[in-house]
Amino acid sequence: MKRWVMAVGENPLRIMRVAHQLQPVEIAAITTPETAYLVPEIEAAMAEMGIDASIRVVLGDAYRWDVTHAALADVIGGQAEEWQWMIAGGTKPIVAAQVSAASGAEGQVWTLDDSAGVLQSWTGARIRLEPPGSNIGLRTLARLHAGLEVELDTRFRPPPTPDAVDRRVLKKRLLAWQGTTGHAPRNSQKAGVEKGDGGEDERRFHTNREAEADFLVLVRALLPTDVDVFGGTTVVLRDSTDPRRPAPDPFVSRKEGHPPRTFEVDGVVIHGLDAWVLEYKNSKVHGLELRKHAAELDIRRRHLGGDSAVGVLATVTRGPDDDPEVEQPLSGRQFQLGRTWHVDQPLLVEAADLWLRGEGEHSRLRRLFD
Secondary structure, three states, X not given: OOEEEEXXXXXXXXXXXXXXXXXXXXXXXXXXXXXXXXXXXXXXXXXXXXXOOEEEEEEOOOOOHHHHHHHHHHHHOOOHHHOEEEOOOOOHHHHHHHHHHOOOOHHHEEEEEOOOOEEEEOOOOEEEOOOOOOOOOHHHHHHOOOEEEEEEOXXXXXXXXXXXXXHHHHHHHHHHHHOOOOOOOOOOOOOOOOOOOOHHHHHHHHHHHHHHHHHHHHHHHHOOOOOEEEOOEEEEEEOOOOOOOEOEOOOOOHHHOOOEOEEEEOEEEEEOOEXXXXXXXXXXXOHHHHHHHHHHHXXXXXXXXXXXXXXXXXXXXXXXOOOOOOOOOOOOOEOOOOOEEEEOHHHHHHHHHHHHOOOHHHOHHHHOOO
16 A cells, blocks of 8 residues: 555645555645645645655646546556556546546545544445554644744743642632632743833733733643644645735735735644644634634635634633523534534633542533543
């Protein structure tokens, strides 16, 4: 099983998952003029993860199956039975071309259940894809999707390991989440930030940033050492017309120097090839506003980590028993719009309290990262 045909599609992590497990010698990567730029990114990502495979580009067409079929014939020739075919990713014409070109090689045709991590042959054989022993880099993850670069906010960094978490930080934040203290605690684990004379707006900004950072401290405390937890992350988006360049900000005039289009998230968790994109709102968010924030996060998690990434939106909104005006879904229920979950105040309190009692692995928040 050393030669595989796979489509790049919109989620090149599929190629990474299969390549890591099966260590092919050669990959025929079906791409289009719009996604061809991803091939060098996939090669760089494979090298980073210790995957030694060469890639042969199959330049197809997203809308014409005959063009993709002809490109496959040029690369594969009459040797379809010598290749393994993963039917996943790409448009329907690309999938149709794959199925047609793989005619006569039914025993080598596979589909991928990405969420379950299982490859299944059309003859019934199954291969479970195990997670890699190392984590993909944050910058590499972004470049495999819509991001061109990433910048980390070094002022509010989570601790490097669970053992480095200061219990006093989470004790104080737990009191704030429980509503038993009238002020936000300062986080002694963050680099110092000089406060200027910005008045109430600046104080509110720092209070919110400290609360975001404390949420990341809680996440870091709950997760094993081999999981990477990053703080505030700015992603520079690719230009859709020329992915080698940053996208221009459509809300800034050209006279202001063509700044790139960016978005920010409060944190990122990476384990192997899996990613969680985190947002924390230090306020009660209700109804349509809650869904608006979730919809925005759902877009950002796909731009950073692809379709398989998970969004986690945390707010200090109380559960429906405490506030009947709060609409579902709450308490870790999944938004139907995508792979984005909402964490409310009861879940935050539960997670912090269990961790402080040495039982953090039993929290529902911890299970969102399994």
